[in-house]
Amino acid sequence: MREETRRDIIDAAFDCFATNGYHDTSIADIATRLGIGHGTFYRYFQNKRDIIDHVVDDLFGRVLEALATDNAPAAAETLDDYRAQVGRIADGLTGILYSDPRIPRFLFTGTVGVDAELNKRMFSVLDSANALTAGYLEHGIERGYLRADLDVDHTAQAVMGMLLAGVIACARDAGDRGSADDSGPPEQQRELSIAIQRLMFDGIAR
Amino acid sequence: MREETRRDIIDAAFDCFATNGYHDTSIADIATRLGIGHGTFYRYFQNKRDIIDHVVDDLFGRVLEALATDNAPAAAETLDDYRAQVGRIADGLTGILYSDPRIPRFLFTGTVGVDAELNKRMFSVLDSANALTAGYLEHGIERGYLRADLDVDHTAQAVMGMLLAGVIACARDAGDRGSADDSGPPEQQRELSIAIQRLMFDGIAR
């Protein structure tokens, strides 16, 4: 039960799921990619359904870590601070999504449509993200640099939706670019990021 | 080849896919739900992969029709016009999504993770929606009621993302409420709709 093998299996599974989706990936695929016997898989994971949870765990862990690294968790005290903070988070996410194109692809083909259970979990993650965002907004209201009548919960939901649009765009681009790691400059992503920020802070009206 | 049977199969398939997802729905499931022999299915559709396309066709047809009904295609000439128009579209979508909770669920479990082909198709639909939205924004700039320096394409993408957030929320709610047609008042959805509009037109800053 070498811990390294466990990691390798998670990585291989992540790769397979991102490339072919959960349902079109067989245990044999994962084992073959790793060069191990497919019986070995079952020494590390209960069953096929089991691994996806661990892949998701692992992915979220990596994403959160990456976000935490780039982002001071310090709360913004002014609108400009917040604006900058949002920019940093957006850039951070962009960086993560583009550092490994398999991430957005996996979120699609490896996460959605697998299971009612997993759906629930993903919804719950989204809830957390919403709550986090709502917290930021709440903080902004308290500090006085955001509109007092802001519906924080639903506004947070809307903001997260814009981020999702980014993830989806990445997933599509990743699909177009194939699975290779050739990082085309994330120009599109950056522009979307800017558009989101302007929408939030400047509105669209003249 | 009664056209009615064809419709029934599409409906039953829609129902099954929305409830259990594409991969956990067998042809026998669809046939059983309809009370027909499973061989009959193959008199109307080529194979399992074939029906999903028709279900998607049908769904999009219904959605577009519903949207068209509620919405004057007339272009907005003032910001208030546009604001109202956005409100109508949002309400329209809300109404559709809540009229049949299977719709958002199907978009998830019956559409994502099926196929590279279908993914491509869904992306392409998203593209169209983006382009449509961008067109509205473009028009607004020309008419002078929207910021001239708006990045229409990416802003459209962001706006569509917010709508997606609504779809996702619906899908989750539908899951919680089961597949029955008990229309809990779409209070949440209405509030999200308002939050999106305020975000677009008023921004979040004080």
Next chain:
Amino acid sequence: MREETRRDIIDAAFDCFATNGYHDTSIADIATRLGIGHGTFYRYFQNKRDIIDHVVDDLFGRVLEALATDNAPAAAETLDDYRAQVGRIADGLTGILYSDPRIPRFLFTGTVGVDAELNKRMFSVLDSANALTAGYLEHGIERGYLRADLDVDHTAQAVMGMLLAGVIACARDAGDRGSADDSGPPEQQRELSIAIQRLMFDGIAR
């Protein structure tokens, strides 16, 4: 129950079986080729197994008729008579096989490997042919122009084998030539015919 329809079905079945074989021909194929509903088939024949018997009946009827036409059934009284008779029979068979390339093909793909029952029947037809040939030989011995110590039964079997070689060659050629009726000159067939006769009457030794 028009008799003509019955004939048409037999013809269409013959065509399908010759082209695609018994197992790769569906009732729908036969009906479609004829432009009738495939339910109609069952008004004329019990089931799929039933039709093959009628096709075989029909085919043998046609072959025997053709042979009878070309051949005086009169018994040969001299070796030269017999030689000529054998030649006529051989030419007759050649003509039949080449008049419709589907015949040898059908004997293969529509007759062998269908059924234990049909195998038995074909064997029985072969028996009759053997017996007929043996009768000719017997007659020749009685008349004194054939060797008295001839094993008529097995010699007849051997002679029939040579004819079978011709049928097989035809079947292969027919396959090569496609199903069209382009009668390449049956040069090969004529030469085989001659070789058989020389083998019978002159032997191979110098």
Next chain:
Amino acid sequence: MREETRRDIIDAAFDCFATNGYHDTSIADIATRLGIGHGTFYRYFQNKRDIIDHVVDDLFGRVLEALATDNAPAAAETLDDYRAQVGRIADGLTGILYSDPRIPRFLFTGTVGVDAELNKRMFSVLDSANALTAGYLEHGIERGYLRADLDVDHTAQAVMGMLLAGVIACARDAGDRGSADDSGPPEQQRELSIAIQRLMFDGIAR
């Protein structure tokens, strides 16, 4: 992937095909006869179509080996030599066909009517046999003990036809005798063999 299992499957398939024919044999039949799960079949062979090729390979291998054992490949130098050689080959074939009655049955029900592809292959085998026979005849002409004006190709075809008659007779007898290995004395076969030889070397005329 025990090689023995592979052999067992080939044998079982051979048995089933010989008894019931290709189309009336299911993978489950083969597996059941062997007492293995039917999934196991697919660990050793691609699909149902795949196995028939291997069965044919195996059968031809065995036949050729048996023929080679009994037969000096040395060329005949005199007519008597050749006569003896033909006798040995005929006896060899007889022995093979009767050593396992499933062989002639398989050649019928397991080989004909399966596939255009397999038909082609069988024709090609027949070609080789014809060519081999023609070679012997050619050699006889060169050595001077066969008629110089012999049409070697078509004569070879005719000779092969007589052998086929033997195969067919065997197949029928095997069917009558059931699939058991009770070797009724191949009296019939021997007599056919003699009749063929006399036909070739002595002709039928007095």
Next chain:
DNA sequence: CATGAATGAGCCTTCATTCAT
């Protein structure tokens, strides 16, 4: 009489999972 919609038995094939080595 003709039709073709409906049916379900039956078969091929995949693949997650187990377990003896």
Next chain:
DNA sequence: TATGAATGAAGGCTCATTCAT
């Protein structure tokens, strides 16, 4: 501990046959 041979549940799909219209 690692392996991969074996397994059989499960599901997609075909097509001969029936029968209401």
